[in-house]
Amino acid sequence: MRQLAYGTIADMFDEYLQMVEGTSILCLNSFCKCVLELYVNEYLSKPTSSDRARLYSTHEEKHGCRGMLGSIDCMLWKWKNCPNAWKGQYTIGHQGHPTIVFEAVASYDTWIWHAFFGVACANNDVNVLNQYSLFDDIKNGNAPFAPFTINGNEYTNGYYLADCIYPYWSTLMKAYSTPTDEPRTKFKRFQESACKDVERTFDILQGRFHILQMAGRPHTVNKLRRILYCFVLLHNMIVEDNGFNISWLEEELLRTNEANPKYVRNRSRSRDVREHEIRDRNIHNQLRNDLTEHIWGLPPNLEV
8 A cells, every 4th residue: 555655666664564575566466456356347337327417417517518428538657667679669759758548537526437548658549549449338339328408409428528639529529729709719618627627537646646656667567557447446435435426336237237227228220320420520510519509608607
């Protein structure tokens, strides 16, 4: 725990704890494996339809964004002991040292709903999104049914707020790059303010687990991945223990996700059709226009 919380080296407390460096490293790896095995299905599960409804309600109340599930972004973790043979693919020009990409989706309460780690830093946010698709359930027709309506137009899937590097998909909402009128300027201000939820989550992780501020010392990506996923699970546990979580755990769904009626299977359309809808830029533009009108009509007391 000292290694995780303070980022100390493994043999710093060998005299006090009577534990050699190798044993300390082994204990750290064993602890992270145990946390993942016991709690990954509980504290890193995908949102159900009831979870989505609560996220819709909270994000509309706090940010004015109806249909918002959370915000998505990536951060970089420096890798100190990267093998020499891999340094080329894990090093990006403006960094000058090996780093690994961590992608996360967080809601207003800083709960992390999605985490993906292990991609070489030579990739950008879009490559990471394509390598581990966040929208597999929608493509396979297994996504919970949680529609929402804006300006009389109904949308089937919620969306995640993203910055300018992400593509124009119907499930990703970007701000206007150069707003030309007051409604678009207001929408840009609301979107950029709400998009800081995930950045705030990254700051909390780095402040709570100082090892993230240090360079990663393990020699393999798998060990780094276990450590980082352990951070995510412990962070979600702390959010729940403090009572800040928007949605609470529904334990019966952990065992019966496939049979539960809250998980609606929609296989009336092919996978290609559903994937095209996810990547449809026209739906993105229509949704952004509806959101712009909705936010423009909000009362002044919701100004960010």
